[in-house]
Amino acid sequence: MSANAVSCTIKSPVALQIGDAVSDSSRPGVYITDITLAEPVNIQEISFKNYYTAYLTVRLQRREDGSAKWVTCLRNYCLMSNPHAEDGSHDYFSIYRHQMLTEPDNVTTVRLILRQPSSEWLNFSIEEINIHPCAKEDSERDVPAWISTLTPVEEPLDLNHCGHVPVPIQLSFALEMDFLIQRRFPPAFSRCGHSLR
Amino acid sequence: MKYVATLHMPVPKMKSFMRFGMSVKGMQKTHSIRSLTARDSRNRFVTVRMRWFRTRTVMMRLFPMKLRRKMSTYRTIRTDCFMSDTQKVFPGGFVVIRLDTVLDPAVLQRSQMITENPVDITSVLMDESAELSVSVTQIVQRLKGTHLHSQLEKQAKECLHKPEIKLETLKDDVRRLLKASGWERKLQNAVYRELHILPPSGHPRAPPEHTKEPLEYMCKAQVNWEKRILKSLNSMCTELGIPLARKRPVPEQKELTNKWNEMGTDEPDLSKFRPVYAPKDFLEVLVGLRNPNNERSEDLTVRSHWGLIQVSLNVRDIPQMREMYPELGLTYGQLGIDDHTHVPPDLFESEHIHIGKKVVSEQDSAAAQQYSRQGCPTGLRAQLWSLILNTTNDPEDITHYEQLKARVINHDLLVDNLIYKDVKLTASNDDYYFVFEDYLYQVLLCFSRDTAVLEHFSYNSATPPKSCIQNSSGSEQCAMVYPPNGVIPFHGFSMYVAPLCFLYNEPSTLYRVFREMYIRYLFRLHSVSSHPSGIVSLCLQFERLLQTHLPQLFYHLREIGAQPLRIAFKWIVRAFSGYLSTDQLLLLWDRILGCDSLEIVAVLAAAVFAFRAENLMEVTSLASAEAVLADLSTLKVMPLLQIFLFATSV
Numbered sequence: 001m002s003a004n005a006v007s008c009t010i011k012s013p014v015a016l017q018i019g020d021a022v023s024d025s026s027r028p029g030v031y032i033t034d035i036t037l038a039e040p041v042n043i044q045e046i047s048f049k050n051y052y053t054a055y056l057t058v059r060l061q062r063r064e065d066g067s068a069k070w071v072t073c074l075r076n077y078c079l080m081s082n083p084h085a086e087d088g089s090h091d092y093f094s095i096y097r098h099q100m101l102t103e104p105d106n107v108t109t110v111r112l113i114l115r116q117p118s119s120e121w122l123n124f125s126i127e128e129i130n131i132h133p134c135a136k137e138d139s140e141r142d143v144p145a146w147i148s149t150l151t152p153v154e155e156p157l158d159l160n161h162c163g164h165v166p167v168p169i170q171l172s173f174a175l176e177m178d179f180l181i182q183r184r185f186p187p188a189f190s191r192c193g194h195s196l197r
Numbered sequence: 198m199k200y201v202a203t204l205h206m207p208v209p210k211m212k213s214f215m216r217f218g219m220s221v222k223g224m225q226k227t228h229s230i231r232s233l234t235a236r237d238s239r240n241r242f243v244t245v246r247m248r249w250f251r252t253r254t255v256m257m258r259l260f261p262m263k264l265r266r267k268m269s270t271y272r273t274i275r276t277d278c279f280m281s282d283t284q285k286v287f288p289g290g291f292v293v294i295r296l297d298t299v300l301d302p303a304v305l306q307r308s309q310m311i312t313e314n315p316v317d318i319t320s321v322l323m324d325e326s327a328e329l330s331v332s333v334t335q336i337v338q339r340l341k342g343t344h345l346h347s348q349l350e351k352q353a354k355e356c357l358h359k360p361e362i363k364l365e366t367l368k369d370d371v372r373r374l375l376k377a378s379g380w381e382r383k384l385q386n387a388v389y390r391e392l393h394i395l396p397p398s399g400h401p402r403a404p405p406e407h408t409k410e411p412l413e414y415m416c417k418a419q420v421n422w423e424k425r426i427l428k429s430l431n432s433m434c435t436e437l438g439i440p441l442a443r444k445r446p447v448p449e450q451k452e453l454t455n456k457w458n459e460m461g462t463d464e465p466d467l468s469k470f471r472p473v474y475a476p477k478d479f480l481e482v483l484v485g486l487r488n489p490n491n492e493r494s495e496d497l498t499v500r501s502h503w504g505l506i507q508v509s510l511n512v513r514d515i516p517q518m519r520e521m522y523p524e525l526g527l528t529y530g531q532l533g534i535d536d537h538t539h540v541p542p543d544l545f546e547s548e549h550i551h552i553g554k555k556v557v558s559e560q561d562s563a564a565a566q567q568y569s570r571q572g573c574p575t576g577l578r579a580q581l582w583s584l585i586l587n588t589t590n591d592p593e594d595i596t597h598y599e600q601l602k603a604r605v606i607n608h609d610l611l612v613d614n615l616i617y618k619d620v621k622l623t624a625s626n627d628d629y630y631f632v633f634e635d636y637l638y639q640v641l642l643c644f645s646r647d648t649a650v651l652e653h654f655s656y657n658s659a660t661p662p663k664s665c666i667q668n669s670s671g672s673e674q675c676a677m678v679y680p681p682n683g684v685i686p687f688h689g690f691s692m693y694v695a696p697l698c699f700l701y702n703e704p705s706t707l708y709r710v711f712r713e714m715y716i717r718y719l720f721r722l723h724s725v726s727s728h729p730s731g732i733v734s735l736c737l738q739f740e741r742l743l744q745t746h747l748p749q750l751f752y753h754l755r756e757i758g759a760q761p762l763r764i765a766f767k768w769i770v771r772a773f774s775g776y777l778s779t780d781q782l783l784l785l786w787d788r789i790l791g792c793d794s795l796e797i798v799a800v801l802a803a804a805v806f807a808f809r810a811e812n813l814m815e816v817t818s819l820a821s822a823e824a825v826l827a828d829l830s831t832l833k834v835m836p837l838l839q840i841f842l843f844a845t846s847v
Contacts, residue, residue: 081511123490
């Protein structure tokens, strides 16, 4: 994939609840996660894996002229079109620079506000958060770097990057039959995973 | 007359729209598409319904998830009909817009959709071009090396000898000649077919297993289910002491070759074999599916599901189904309703057959799929289904079938006995299908040796079962797929093939059509996945439809211990094969192919319950409920579907 993710500290999510006591019967519908970056970064991409979060708001703290300012760069981005159903609940997402309302430059902290209005789900969160910095300074609308490895049609494309599932190696049919016949006892079936190792 | 459609968006020139005499100026958008106004040359606004049936396939697959969903709600774009001064309204032209520019990605890229939320537009542009390039490259790679590719090259070379070709415009001239001779259409059909079976494109970071099935608990359930099947097969193997595969001795090979067309006369001893699993075992697996992130109590609360399926998938309800499948509506002619003897054929039937003949002569896959939404005439059905599934009768296919036949003759597999047993138990006992027993053997035995079927595991949530072979020293282990096609037949599997026997009498064509239908639709009926056409979604959709529109019936059946899914599951798993009379079944399968989805099966199951609701309200046990619904052979499929979908008050 693109440039290596910057190192960041992801704090544990804080639930927003009305009232003081944390009661078991009501589950929070909003979580806030802060991610602090070691040094100010120009963000190219934020990628993550969803776990039952319906809407995402992203706020950035930018360091400008010595002062730190909070700006909203994404408001109520919909991750699950129907919060009560499973659609999109486990999907991987990427938010790119050009999708953000403000320029994510010189960012010191990223705040993710997760919302899940449905009472169906016990928990919701966002996992595997990675923040990728800009590779080059001049790229405003940068395409994902893996697309530059896309070769023209005449040359073979490395499909491993595109979610292509490797089909188990198929021996010639006759050889396969010979293998099966040679054993004396019925073999034990097993699931050996997706591909031959 | 000329139609002028006004679009409001910065699109230079949509060449494809012009093909239909529509000059396009711009388009307003609602989320993705807002409205399309069109004027005919008499300066009257007309109602234009745009069916993007090919574009839908291309764009829905290529655009990111959110746009796909938005597009699906606006697939039928109806505009306001504006009365002109003469108070005459043109009776709704039905214009089919096909951006059949799959070969020309540049035009597709220009058809940008502008949305209100800046987030959506830029991600659309970015992901659209990226996904498009990936898909195009994938399809090109798949088509390279196929028979069609070599034929196209040969044709192109032959074109060079024609006098019309000029060196300066070589590429365009060759393209034009290929188009005129029908080769471009064949290529389009091939690309259309590849789009149907293209594995879903996932996020670059998502592992391949995730793109097949994103929900972890479903993956786990599928894995456990496969383990159980393998254990059952294992124990059968050990008990009977029969090898997985055996090379047939030469006299036996000769005998089988002679008896190839009448394998049904064989009476092997199959008493020791039993089917590996039956649909009701699979139902128990589905009933036991639980999402760990969801709490479900056994009591009937506000949040509980009344039915057996306890997962919350996104299934369509009646208003959404009406929007998705308007061709099944009351204002459209349907074969199955409007071809009844007392309806004069001029009203619908003869026109429909005429269009069907045109579609077949054009050899257009996408048009055939659109056409079959209203049913296929009996005389044209075989050709139309072949066209939709793009199974041409090439010499290549016949050779492939002969190869598979040779494999059957040379080797005997354990699953062959399972197939024999299944055919003897199901199809041979059926009044309609027993005559096709020999065909069923010929198709299914070859099917289990066809390694090309393994390709569908790239988008099937299941994994092919592997058998670990140890070599003689016991040190090395090698895993290979068994049976060679990765599909273990279950009780009733042969009923997937049986209806097709009415259409095709050539075994190689029959085989090819069955294989294509299996890898496109039928495999979803017996593997656990969250796909909208998967069996879990179908069962949930059936239960939801019944609960929403017949709550009293559902509650009553639940109270007497006759959960509706327990009765309807066997219908859904077999797509009603063996339960309906064959002409009705073929009408149903027309719609499955036309709508490219199995949801219609779930709707029909709910419609059957709605039809027999009065009798069902009076039963007091599961057995009597099953007795009421035991015989479906007198039902007419299309009226039931229409009434349930379009005449139920919502």
